[in-house]
Amino acid sequence: MKDIIFEKIKQYDSIIIHRHVRPDPDALGSQGGLKEVIKGHFPDKKVYIVGERDDSLSFLVEMDEVGDAVFQRSLIIVCDTANRERIDDERYEKGDFLIKIDHHPEVDEYGDIAWVDETASSTSEMICELFLEFEKDGAELSDEAARLLYAGIVGDTGRFRFPNTTEQTFHWAGKLIRKEFSRPELYDKLYEKSLPLTRLEGYVLSNFELRPSGAGVIYLTKDKLKEFGVTSKEAANIVNTFSTLKGIKAWVFFVEEEDLIRVRLRSKGPEIHHLAGRYNGGGHPMASGAHVLSWEETKEVLRDLDELCANF
Numbered sequence: 125m126k127d128i129i130f131e132k133i134k135q136y137d138s139i140i141i142h143r144h145v146r147p148d149p150d151a152l153g154s155q156g157g158l159k160e161v162i163k164g165h166f167p168d169k170k171v172y173i174v175g176e177r178d179d180s181l182s183f184l185v186e187m188d189e190v191g192d193a194v195f196q197r198s199l200i201i202v203c204d205t206a207n208r209e210r211i212d213d214e215r216y217e218k219g220d221f222l223i224k225i226d227h228h229p230e231v232d233e234y235g236d237i238a239w240v241d242e243t244a245s246s247t248s249e250m251i252c253e254l255f256l257e258f259e260k261d262g263a264e265l266s267d268e269a270a271r272l273l274y275a276g277i278v279g280d281t282g283r284f285r286f287p288n289t290t291e292q293t294f295h296w297a298g299k300l301i302r303k304e305f306s307r308p309e310l311y312d313k314l315y316e317k318s319l320p321l322t323r324l325e326g327y328v329l330s331n332f333e334l335r336p337s338g339a340g341v342i343y344l345t346k347d348k349l350k351e352f353g354v355t356s357k358e359a360a361n362i363v364n365t366f367s368t369l370k371g372i373k374a375w376v377f378f379v380e381e382e383d384l385i386r387v388r389l390r391s392k393g394p395e396i397h398h399l400a401g402r403y404n405g406g407g408h409p410m411a412s413g414a415h416v417l418s419w420e421e422t423k424e425v426l427r428d429l430d431e432l433c434a435n436f
């Protein structure tokens with residue numbers, strides 16, 4: 125599959141790379157890293173990355189402006205996005221040829237070619253694998269590509285702590301850190317927290333519930349977020365805040381937004397992605413997202429999570 129993708133990249137003069145909405149470091153790292161890899165080896169090609177700007181992660185990479193007309197003659201590559209609804213910038217449909225590169229469980233088969241590897245820690249790790257094709261052709265990995273891919277791997281593995289971290293992950297991390305970029309600076313920027321978010325974290329730690337099943341739960345209403353001056357998206361950064369609690373198996377953050385309640389699920393035990401799938405969501409076995417439309421419905425989610433934890 126990697127060789128076919130490399131051939132496709134060779135064929136096109138114009139390539140547009142997408143990723144999922146509400147990007148995380150892996151989405152941006154794989155997207156930006158792939159652009160760097162292609163530009164590094166094929167400097168004459170036009171390579172663009174698209175999607176909404178994310179202020180908190182703009183230190184990683186900035187998006188490009190691309191006119192509608194460019195899409196028709198372009199190869200489109202979508203990184204780190206399991207289903208079509210989550211692709212940022214729907215103009216991906218207008219492209220000449222579509223490639224999906226992803227490590228989430230396959231829930232929506234899209235693309236003229238799809239390379240899905242659930243055993244990869246991150247899409248950034250997959251881009252490292254894809255780089256091997258470039259290397260065979262004489263390519264060198266740039267420092268900037270290494271910085272971005274490393275950030276993506278660090279993001280999706282929780283700094284190499286999550287069980288998705290494999291020998292391959294360390295192999296690639298080892299290669300990437302030989303390049304010139306500051307890891308301390310990268311970590312500082314990835315994990316810095318604002319004062320309001322730190323205060324909210326204090327609130328979460330004091331108020332979450334640990335249930336007899338081993339499930340943890342916290343409710344963050346719109347009013348609560350407003351009181352602390354934190355957005356729902358920012359609150360996503362503290363979803364692991366009580367993960368080290370003794371006896372906890374899985375947990376959920378219910379975060380109220382304008383017209384829905386976001387369900388952020390994490391686990392150290394039972395697989396929770398099927399549960400997420402039943403509530404308009406999906407994701408990885410140990411990290412998933414979903415949403416419901418009422419507080420009433422959160423009770424059903426919690427009941428399901430209790431059952432998973434009790435049976436684990």
Ligand SMILES: [Mn+2]
Pocket residue numbers: 150151204227246247280
């Ligand atoms: Mn990812």
